[in-house]
Amino acid sequence: MKVIGCIFYSHNIWMVIIAALFCFAGSTITIKSMNKAKKAQSYGRHGWFFLTAVSGGSSIWATHFIAMLGYEVDAPYYFDLVLTVLSVLIAIVGIYLSTWITIGMKHPFAPIAGGFAIGLTISAMHYTGMMAYHVDGLVSWDRTYVLISVLLAIVLAALSMQIAARPTNRSILTKSILALVLSIVSLHFTGMTAFQVTPMPGIDPSLNDSSLIVVGGLVSVLCLLVMGVGIASYSIDNDRISDSNKKIAEVSNTDRLTGLPNxxxxxxxxxxxxxxxxxxxxxxxxxxxxxxxxxxxxxxxxxxxxxxxxxxxxxxxxxxxxxxxxxxxxxxxxxxxxxxxxxxxxxxxxxxxxxxxxxxxxxxxxxxxxxxxxxxxxxxxxxxxxxxxxxxxxxxxxxxxxxxxxxxxxKLGEKIRRQRKLVRDLEVALKVKSLNLFYQPQIDLKSGQIIGYEALARWNHPTLGSIRPDEFIMLAEQSGLIHELGKWAIFQACSDVTHLPDGSCIAVNISAIQLLDKSLPHIIREALVQNKLAAERLELEITETALIQENNTAMELMHKIKSLGVKIALDDFGTGYASFEVLKTFPFDKIKLDRSFVDDMTSSYESRAIVDASIQLAKNLNISILVEGVEDQAQLNELRKMGSDEAQGYYIGRPVSLADLSSDHLTTQEKLEKTAS
CATH class of the missing domain: 3.30.70.270 (Reverse transcriptase/Diguanylate cyclase domain)
Structure with missing residues (x-):
């Protein structure tokens, strides 16, 4: 109760309010500057130590000085300049050292030790300032209140630093500031309760009122300037950090390669x-x-x-x-x-x-x-x-x-799950070599003799049964397994062809993606050498679309493959965008006319004209031509009349396994000889 009485009856309440505002503002700057120092590195940290010391120390001293100006005593008084300056220096140096202990020392108890140092600094500054306070009267001190004031300052300052050491948020920050304010205020007013003055008789206490008001104003302005420097530094750093964060956010949300949002x-x-x-x-x-x-x-x-x-x-x-x-x-x-x-x-x-x-x-x-x-x-x-x-x-x-x-x-989910399963199973099938090649005969139309076979991949899935070639080949292309599938087909075909009748050629399809693989000529050479196969018995079928998409790479690879002696055929001729341009650009040995032109050749004048024109084009370019999709005798007869070199289709022979090829070869050959005659 004596402390409360001291505040309200021994002080000018307006000066107390001003001092409290200074105290709150200074404590806020001190805690926030300490947080900046905590995050800073190297020399920047010591810079924040200094700003914390100057702004925090001066605001603590200003709280004391303004409150002292509001202390009402019936006797003249003045301040000793040397001791007053010393009290300011104690506040600034003490806060600097306390901040260093709190933040600079890497120890679990550093915040408590730093708070202890701040409490001692506030106490030392206050009682040095009281020594500078000279009054014409008898001065006495209540040692109990002096001790209580120092203990309150130390405990509350230590509490403030311990709270501030936790991860920072608005609530933690507010509690830490309030604890520091209480440390300063409790020290001052408890200490002033311990201070008693008995005025000397016959002395007029109003002699220095005007001068002290001027001094108080100057001190307030000076402290405001010092605190303003702290606030400005804090704000500038916040703006800098805000700009940096915006740039970091912009960088983290932007794709470095394309400049698009990521x-x-x-x-x-x-x-x-x-x-x-x-x-x-x-x-x-x-x-x-x-x-x-x-x-x-x-x-x-x-x-x-x-x-x-x-x-x-x-x-x-x-x-x-x-x-x-x-x-x-x-x-x-x-x-x-x-x-x-x-x-x-x-x-x-x-x-x-x-x-x-x-x-x-x-x-x-x-x-x-x-x-x-x-x-x-x-x-x-x-x-x-x-x-x-x-x-x-x-x-x-x-x-x-x-x-x-x-x-x-x-329905997409079920479809995608099936496709993913097929890709996994296809990878296994390639490793254990459970795929097969079936062979469809190709004939010379003049002699009616089988001159070669096209190798066609087949996959009999252990649980799903036969998988359509267009489905698993597309999945192989999308998954990257096409390289393994293509390599297997080349090696397997080169091995199987040695079991075919002498002179028979084997045609293997090459994917557009394989035309990007610069190791393709080496794979082909290795397959030929390993099976002791003459290069002219191997023919590679390449689609026009693949060549259009990969023009430069394809040209380079095809020349290398041609140099091995391997034949190259243009597959699905007429279905692409630039058939004539492709023929002019690439060194083909054969054209394979797409089956879509043969289906209604005998009933459509336009289709017949396209087939006839394609045959004549091949002859003029001195390139052999094979017509796909022959389904009946009428189509076969028509192609002979037009002068086509070769033909292929279900009427001539369906794709069969290597094991069934010998018997099927004889049956097909007999049928063709009869139709030829």
């Missing part, structure tokens, strides 16, 4: 879209065969493809969609539109722009992309389901041989 940015943006509750679409775009581009053209070229595609998509999307690169060769567009037609107009625009050859550096390349579409809320109401279903749609588009665009539906 996966983190996509996650944030998608979450925002979901929170609005408004319908939108996710368009996922992934490059087909990007692994092969990286493997055989190099990562630098692959990076250029990604940069080109990113710029291309950014330009196409414009303000219609938020585009991000979510990783690898995958991009995502968030289309904030409930309109199905609007979204798919953008999808069609993207597909159409990528279907043509694009110039990347010095290379012309067709970028083959898979586009998967999912919509909110139809295909998912939360982040996880939307992202999963978009990926499923992309994967389905990659596996789809008919279209590159797939909109998610509930």
């Amino acid at each position: 996966r983190s940015a996509f996650d944030l943006e998608l979450s925002k879209y979901i929170k609005t509750g408004k319908p939108f679409y996710i368009l996922g775009i992934s490059l087909k065969k990007f692994r092969e581009i990286n493997d055989y053209r190099g990562h630098f070229f692959g990076d250029n493809v990604l940069i080109f595609l990113a710029n291309h998509l950014r330009e196409l999307a414009g303000k219609r969609a938020h585009i991000t690169r979510v990783g690898g060769d995958e991009f995502c567009l968030l289309v904030p539109s409930p309109d199905h037609e609007h979204t798919f107009a953008l999808v069609d625009e993207i597909k159409a722009s990528l279907d043509t050859k694009l110039k990347i550096g010095e290379t012309n390349l067709t970028i083959n992309c898979a586009l998967g579409v999912a919509s909110y809320p139809q295909n998912g109401r939360d982040y996880r389901s939307l992202v999963r279903n978009t990926h499923l749609a992309i994967e389905a588009a990659k596996m789809n041989a008919i279209t590159n665009i797939v909109h998610y539906n509930d």
Whole structure:
């Protein structure tokens, strides 16, 4: 009660309030500056130690000095300049050392030790300041209150530092500041309760009022300036950190290669879209065969493809969609539109722009992309389901041989699971060599003799039965297993051909992806040597589409393969975009006319004209021509009349295993000899 009485009856209450405000502001700056020092490194930490000491020490001293000016005593008084300055220095140096102990010492009890030092500093500053306070009267001290004041200062300061040592948040910061304020205030007013003055008789106490008011004002302004430096430093550092954080956030949310927002940015943006509750679409775009581009053209070229595609998509999307690169060769567009037609107009625009050859550096390349579409809320109401279903749609588009665009539906999950299982099982089948090659005869139309066979891969799955070749070959291409599958087919065919009638050739299909593999000539040479096979008995069938997509690499590899003596045939002639250009560019030994022109050759004048023109073109180019898809005798007779060199089809012979080939060969040969005669 004596302490409360001291505050209200021995002090000017307005001066007490001003001192308390200084104390709170100074304590706030002190604790926040200590937090800055805690996070700073090397010389920066000592800089924050100094700012903490100057702003904190001066504010503690200002609290004491202003409160002393508000102390009401009926006697003249003045302040000793030397001791007053000493009290300021004690406050500043003491806070510096205390901050160093609290933060600089790596010890569990460092915060308590630092708080103990702050309590001693506040006490030393206060009682040095009281020594500088000279009053015309008899002064007495209550030692009990002096001791209590020092203990309160130490305990509360230690508590403040211990609280501040915890992980910083607003609540922790507030508690630490309040504890420090209480430490300073309790020390001062408990200490002033211990201080008693008995004025000398006959002395007028009003002699120094005006001068002290001026001094008090100057001290307040000076302390405000010092505290202002601390506040300004703290604010400048906060702004710097804020700018740095913004730059860090910008860097962390930006893909370094393409400059597009990255996966983190996509996650944030998608979450925002979901929170609005408004319908939108996710368009996922992934490059087909990007692994092969990286493997055989190099990562630098692959990076250029990604940069080109990113710029291309950014330009196409414009303000219609938020585009991000979510990783690898995958991009995502968030289309904030409930309109199905609007979204798919953008999808069609993207597909159409990528279907043509694009110039990347010095290379012309067709970028083959898979586009998967999912919509909110139809295909998912939360982040996880939307992202999963978009990926499923992309994967389905990659596996789809008919279209590159797939909109998610509930049946996709089952389809993708089957495809994933087939890929795993195909990998096993290649390791244990459980696939087979079947052989379909090819005949010379003039003599009617079988002159060769086309090797066709077959897979009898242990639980699913026979898997269609177009399905597992496509899966092999998408998964990268095509290299192993292609190598196996070449070696197996070269081994099997040694069991065929003398002079028979074997034709093996080569995937477009294999044309990127620079080791392909070496694989072929190894297969020929290992089986002691003459190179002219091996023929490689390459589709026109593969050559258009990989023009430069294919040309280089084909010349190397030709130099081995191996024959090269252009498969599915007439189905591509630039058949004549391909014939002019590549050194083919044979043309294989696609079966689609033969199906209605005997009933359609146009189809017959195309077949006839193709045969004449081959003759003029001095290239052998084989017509695929012969299904009946009428087609066979018509091809003989037109002057076709060779033919192949179910009428001539169905694909059979090597074990059945000998008996089937004799049956087929007898039938052909009869029809030829």
